[in-house]
Amino acid sequence: MSGISTFYGGKSILITGATGFMGKVLMEKLLRTSPNLKVLYILVRPKAGQTLQQRVFQILNSKLFEKVKEVCPNVHEKIRAIYADLSQNDLAINKEDMQELLSCTNIVFHCAATVRFDDHLRHAMQLNVIATQQLLLMANQMTKLEAFIYISTAFSNCNLKHIDEVIYPCPVEPKKIIDSMEWLDDSIIEEITPKLIGDQPNTYTYTKALAEMVVQQENGNLNVAIVRPSIVGPTWQEPFPGWIDNINGPTGFIIAAGKGFLRSIRGTPMAVADVVPVDTVINLILAVGWYTAVHRPKSTLIYHCTSGNMNPCNWGKIGLQVLATFKKIPFERPFRRPNVEITNNSFTIKYCNAVSHWAPAIIYDFYLGLTGRKPRMTKLMNRLLRTNSRMEYFLNRSWEWSTYNTEMLMFALSPEDQKVFNFDMRQLNWIDYIENYVLGIKMYLLKEDMAGIPEARQHFKRLRNIHYLFNTALFLIVWRLLIARSQMARKVWFFIVSFCYKFLSYFRASSTLKA
Numbered sequence: 001m002s003g004i005s006t007f008y009g010g011k012s013i014l015i016t017g018a019t020g021f022m023g024k025v026l027m028e029k030l031l032r033t034s035p036n037l038k039v040l041y042i043l044v045r046p047k048a049g050q051t052l053q054q055r056v057f058q059i060l061n062s063k064l065f066e067k068v069k070e071v072c073p074n075v076h077e078k079i080r081a082i083y084a085d086l087s088q089n090d091l092a093i094n095k096e097d098m099q100e101l102l103s104c105t106n107i108v109f110h111c112a113a114t115v116r117f118d119d120h121l122r123h124a125m126q127l128n129v130i131a132t133q134q135l136l137l138m139a140n141q142m143t144k145l146e147a148f149i150y151i152s153t154a155f156s157n158c159n160l161k162h163i164d165e166v167i168y169p170c171p172v173e174p175k176k177i178i179d180s181m182e183w184l185d186d187s188i189i190e191e192i193t194p195k196l197i198g199d200q201p202n203t204y205t206y207t208k209a210l211a212e213m214v215v216q217q218e219n220g221n222l223n224v225a226i227v228r229p230s231i232v233g234p235t236w237q238e239p240f241p242g243w244i245d246n247i248n249g250p251t252g253f254i255i256a257a258g259k260g261f262l263r264s265i266r267g268t269p270m271a272v273a274d275v276v277p278v279d280t281v282i283n284l285i286l287a288v289g290w291y292t293a294v295h296r297p298k299s300t301l302i303y304h305c306t307s308g309n310m311n312p313c314n315w316g317k318i319g320l321q322v323l324a325t326f327k328k329i330p331f332e333r334p335f336r337r338p339n340v341e342i343t344n345n346s347f348t349i350k351y352c353n354a355v356s357h358w359a360p361a362i363i364y365d366f367y368l369g370l371t372g373r374k375p376r377m378t379k380l381m382n383r384l385l386r387t388n389s390r391m392e393y394f395l396n397r398s399w400e401w402s403t404y405n406t407e408m409l410m411f412a413l414s415p416e417d418q419k420v421f422n423f424d425m426r427q428l429n430w431i432d433y434i435e436n437y438v439l440g441i442k443m444y445l446l447k448e449d450m451a452g453i454p455e456a457r458q459h460f461k462r463l464r465n466i467h468y469l470f471n472t473a474l475f476l477i478v479w480r481l482l483i484a485r486s487q488m489a490r491k492v493w494f495f496i497v498s499f500c501y502k503f504l505s506y507f508r509a510s511s512t513l514k515a
């Protein structure tokens with residue numbers, strides 16, 4: 001039996017962000033490997049017209065939880081959804097619930113955050129920093145608490161090139177920024193944001209760095225650890241490969257490429273693509289929870305969950321593999337044949353933007369307008385290019401993260417735990433992973449039927465033929481115009497035709513002689 005699974009048995013565990021991408025995988029793994037855990041408290045807010053219960057019901061009835069139900073049929077009873085809104089100062093948890101949390105919780109996994117790069121600093125501060133402070137305040141009053149695990153990001157110090165598993169001080173103390181949020185109005189905050197965030201690329205990485213400082217400063221005597229994953233991708237192995245449910249990070253680009261909207265991405269092909277599978281991240285988080293509670297390290301340990309140092313891949317390779325996979329597993333009804341170049345060449349970018357992005361979008365919108373439908377392609381193109389510009393910072397740089405603590409933890413695990421809670425990135429085969437990534441997007445995000453693949457392949461062939469036909473026609477038209485207007489073009493044309501004629505005559509003569 002796995003020691004980590006046994007450890008979580010009988011425990012009351014509080015998870016924030018359980019309805020998010022990583023939170024769902026965290027709940028799934030906990031319930032599947034420790035079905036005898038006491039209770040999972042999850043802090044949830046109502047959303048999109050759904051109550052807390054409806055949201056939980058929907059999650060538990062999704063494909064992700066199918067295996068859990070086999071080992072833990074009473075899974076619904078194990079989850080206690082508690083109303084909370086992390087954007088409110090007291091987290092909006094009612095008194096009775098608060099009492100129960102304070103007296104029963106053994107472990108806290110704090111995953112909730114706003115992961116938008118361009119959030120208003122006030123909102124990002126509230127969610128990522130102030131809510132973390134509030135949770136620490138609660139944690140300090142939890143009588144049975146064994147460990148508090150904060151999920152940060154490997155990019156919280158992306159202004160540095162080499163990042164160690166330490167907390168780096170921020171230029172302005174988090175407390176000062178928190179205080180200033182109370183009296184500064186939104187427009188002033190907007191004005192001073194670039195100055196405050198300094199060499200951080202956005203409010204997300206900035207507030208995650210501040211939150212780490214808050215965790216360090218306000219942890220009292222708690223057993224605290226911080227996990228820093230890099231770019232989290234779909235599941236690698238568990239509960240099945242390729243599961244994903246949002247379009248963050250590279251996923252949105254893969255969809256836009258597969259549907260034929262996106263033809264070029266501004267980035268450096270050789271830059272390291274530090275993607276880590278979500279199940280690997282969750283395995284590390286659970287191992288960290290166990291280690292922190294059982295071994296009680298004297299200081300706050302930080303664990304990097306990255307791939308670049310152990311098993312690097314770059315954006316260029318990912319792009320090529322994604323394109324190769326589209327041939328095997330095409331998306332349905334693409335706008336054009338998928339073909340993407342990741343480049344920093346400004347001529348190529350400008351050419352692609354004009355010819356491959358804006359021109360088809362404008363023509364298509366014109367066609368939609370003519371046929372009485374609402375134009376939408378130029379709007380979509382605008383958003384895609386804006387998203388690319390927001391991600392550019394991460395697509396043009398490579399970082400080195402040290403992973404001593406993560407490696408130390410790997411050795412601290414029993415052989416059984418190393419298997420059940422595997423976070424060894426060296427074992428990842430990128431080709432298989434990317435293939436499952438594309439497949440997962442098709443099945444779980446786009447909800448396309450696999451039975452439609454032969455038809456999609458036919459559609460691809462038609463698009464390819466249209467592409468060749470269009471290019472040939474374009475070439476002939478341009479050439480015809482050139483010949484009509486330029487003496488030089490006529491000479492070149494005459495030379496090519498006479499060369500071909502001579503070559504053919506020579507070929508025919510030599511074959512007649514042989515016969």
Ligand SMILES: CCCCCCCCCCCCCCCCCCCC(=O)SCCNC(=O)CCNC(=O)[C@H](O)C(C)(C)COP(=O)(O)OP(=O)(O)OC[C@H]1O[C@@H](n2cnc3c(N)ncnc32)[C@H](O)[C@@H]1OP(=O)(O)O
Pocket residue numbers: 115116117118153154155230231232247248249250251252253254256257265315318319320322323340383384386387390391394395
């Ligand atoms: C052959 C293809 C090969 C492809 C491979 C190469 C691709 C390389 C991509 C590399 C990306 C690198 C990312 C690195 C990130 C590292 C940072 C650290 C990791 C983390 O800790 S955080 C988790 C990740 N966070 C995010 O990914 C950002 C979240 N999103 C945002 O911040 C905002 O959405 C964004 C991108 C700033 C856009 O904001 P805005 O313009 O206000 O638009 P909306 O949010 O309202 O969305 C509008 C529209 O766009 C869709 N959308 C959102 N995100 C993406 C996306 N990543 N790709 C494509 N489309 C996206 C969104 O759904 C909306 O569509 P609607 O139709 O609903 O209007």
Ligand SMILES: NC(=O)C1=CN([C@@H]2O[C@H](COP(=O)(O)OP(=O)(O)OC[C@H]3O[C@@H](n4cnc5c(N)ncnc54)[C@H](OP(=O)(O)O)[C@@H]3O)[C@@H](O)[C@H]2O)C=CC1
Pocket residue numbers: 016017018019020021022023043044045046047084085086087088110111112113114115127151152153154208228229230231232233246248249
């Ligand atoms: N995904 C990635 O690539 C990476 C993520 N991380 C970190 O991992 C953690 C989880 O990320 P991920 O799962 O991708 O993020 P998601 O955006 O998928 O999930 C965010 C979670 O936070 C919750 N949340 C947001 N606002 C509130 C609020 N006001 N009140 C209550 N809950 C709220 C969301 O709830 P709701 O469903 O109601 O919106 C959701 O459950 C974050 O801390 C992030 O910084 C770190 C590195 C990379």
